[in-house]
Amino acid sequence: MARRKEYKEEEVIEKAMQLFWRNGYETTSVRMLEKEMGINQFSVYASFGNKQGVFLESIKCYKKKAQFELIDRLDNSDGVEGIKQYFYNFIEFSKDKNSNKGCLLTNTVNELGENADTLIMSEIVKFATNVKESFINKLSFNSQKDKVTIDKQANYLMVALQGLSVASKMFNAKQLDDFIEVTFKNV
Amino acid sequence: MARRKEYKEEEVIEKAMQLFWRNGYETTSVRMLEKEMGINQFSVYASFGNKQGVFLESIKCYKKKAQFELIDRLDNSDGVEGIKQYFYNFIEFSKDKNSNKGCLLTNTVNELGENADTLIMSEIVKFATNVKESFINKLSFNSQKDKVTIDKQANYLMVALQGLSVASKMFNAKQLDDFIEVTFKNV
DNA sequence: AATATTTCTAAGCAATTGCTTAGTTTTGGT
DNA sequence: ACCAAAACTAAGCAATTGCTTAGAAATATT
Numbered sequence: 001m002a003r004r005k006e007y008k009e010e011e012v013i014e015k016a017m018q019l020f021w022r023n024g025y026e027t028t029s030v031r032m033l034e035k036e037m038g039i040n041q042f043s044v045y046a047s048f049g050n051k052q053g054v055f056l057e058s059i060k061c062y063k064k065k066a067q068f069e070l071i072d073r074l075d076n077s078d079g080v081e082g083i084k085q086y087f088y089n090f091i092e093f094s095k096d097k098n099s100n101k102g103c104l105l106t107n108t109v110n111e112l113g114e115n116a117d118t119l120i121m122s123e124i125v126k127f128a129t130n131v132k133e134s135f136i137n138k139l140s141f142n143s144q145k146d147k148v149t150i151d152k153q154a155n156y157l158m159v160a161l162q163g164l165s166v167a168s169k170m171f172n173a174k175q176l177d178d179f180i181e182v183t184f185k186n187v
Numbered sequence: 188m189a190r191r192k193e194y195k196e197e198e199v200i201e202k203a204m205q206l207f208w209r210n211g212y213e214t215t216s217v218r219m220l221e222k223e224m225g226i227n228q229f230s231v232y233a234s235f236g237n238k239q240g241v242f243l244e245s246i247k248c249y250k251k252k253a254q255f256e257l258i259d260r261l262d263n264s265d266g267v268e269g270i271k272q273y274f275y276n277f278i279e280f281s282k283d284k285n286s287n288k289g290c291l292l293t294n295t296v297n298e299l300g301e302n303a304d305t306l307i308m309s310e311i312v313k314f315a316t317n318v319k320e321s322f323i324n325k326l327s328f329n330s331q332k333d334k335v336t337i338d339k340q341a342n343y344l345m346v347a348l349q350g351l352s353v354a355s356k357m358f359n360a361k362q363l364d365d366f367i368e369v370t371f372k373n374v
Numbered sequence: 375a376a377t378a379t380t381t382c383t384a385a386g387c388a389a390t391t392g393c394t395t396a397g398t399t400t401t402g403g404t
Numbered sequence: 405a406c407c408a409a410a411a412c413t414a415a416g417c418a419a420t421t422g423c424t425t426a427g428a429a430a431t432a433t434t
């Protein structure tokens with residue numbers, strides 16, 4: 001007995017996510033969001049509560065996308081070489097027209113730091129744990145490394161991945177290749 | 188035949204820099220700046236033109252500080268071990284009360300990306316070049332590595348340093364230690 | 375066809391943004 | 405002591421921020 005929504009949450013949030021990914025949280029205004037999402041501000045607030053709500057759903061959307069395009073492929077690969085390929089895949093994944101957007105989650109931590117909403121931070125931490133577990137999995141594959149070494153190397157790769165995310169915004173392809181190549185000499 | 192300024196540009200810009208370092212560019216408002224710098228908005232604009240101007244001088248101030256506390260020490264050290272110490276020094280350098288602020292220059296690139304002012308970007312690039320040259324210098328110290336290998340390793344260390352900057356905001360001391368230790372295994 | 379319920383449009387809200395300006399106070403040279 | 409030049413205070417500017425609301429349009433049930 002009511003009017004039907006003219007949009008699907010899933011579809012408009014994907015566009016919001018892309019905008020946040022390109023511009024960061026603060027720089028993205030609600031006016032920009034309604035334009036990009038193609039719906040009125042009223043609908044934005046009706047569906048997601050507030051700007052933070054839109055961002056939280058955007059984070060979830062990003063995680064799904066990364067899970068599908070990066071983590072699943074990693075889990076289906078073999079050994080350390082699979083992790084290396086993950087690094088290369090990430091660069092492609094985060095490519096924009098001319099530049100690189102980095103990782104949305106890394107960008108968020110870097111921008112908001114400890115001011116970030118707890119719900120949002122918890123989503124980010126969960127994903128990071130997820131990635132590290134996959135790394136540990138691959139590092140253990142056909143290897144007699146002890147647990148301590150594997151954890152150490154997993155920590156190493158996690159930080160290296162953050163480095164790739166930031167550096168991809170300002171460094172050229174050769175420099176990033178150099179980085180990845182030398183990075184995997186150490187594991 | 189005129190009134191004297193009641194502040195020194197150098198002193199108030201140091202405080203502005205600290206504020207930008209803690210909060211980033213967008214989040215730092217001119218009202219926050221005048222409060223922290225202890226001078227009226229009029230004086231802010233009279234001395235530095237606009238917000239970007241304050242930021243540009245803050246960047247220069249940061250570079251001086253980093254030059255003195257990090258680069259000079261690196262240049263006076265020996266070989267690769269000196270670079271490793273640079274990484275550890277950076278963590279101390281960027282420490283706040285509870286958390287880490289990362290590197291102001293890295294934070295800026297990450298926040299503003301390609302939207303950053305050209306003057307500001309040029310200051311950042313100059314500093315990065317500076318750091319890389321010091322790395323190359325240390326990598327060449329008592330070493331028969333060829334030029335290509337040295338450049339490759341310098342690129343590697345530059346990206347690794349970005350990683351440390353971002354990761355220091357969210358990872359614990361053990362994880363950062365693991366990172367630094369493994370990073371320097373093969374250089 | 376009438377009704378109740380939801381979604382839409384679009385105008386409007388107070389608060390904050392970067393920046394300016396009017397007017398007062400301080401100063402050194404005459 | 406007076407005056408011109410610079411630096412101060414504090415109020416005010418238009419534009420933008422996140423968010424709300426009044427009212428019109430659309431729909432499934434009766």
